[in-house]
Amino acid sequence: MTAATEQPELNLTINDIGVMYSIIQATAQRGAIRAEEMSITGALHDKLRKFLEANGALQPAVPPAAPADKVEQ
DSSP: OEEEEEEEOOOHHHHHHHHHHHHHHHHHHHTTTGGHHHHHHHHHHHHHHHHEEEHTTOOOOOOOOOOOOOOOO
């Protein structure tokens, strides 16, 4: 096989996936995602987050604590 016809080895690492996750977050914060792109972008963001959490590259999000009930006296 010649150099012109050789296919490069394709590797996708956890780090690459983390970068994609960060890019989605940055573009969303900057308003770079159009309304019609939001649902598919959000779905991909969620899939990447779950993958990164499952592989230990991202800590699971902790839901905010519920407000403490008022103690009656």
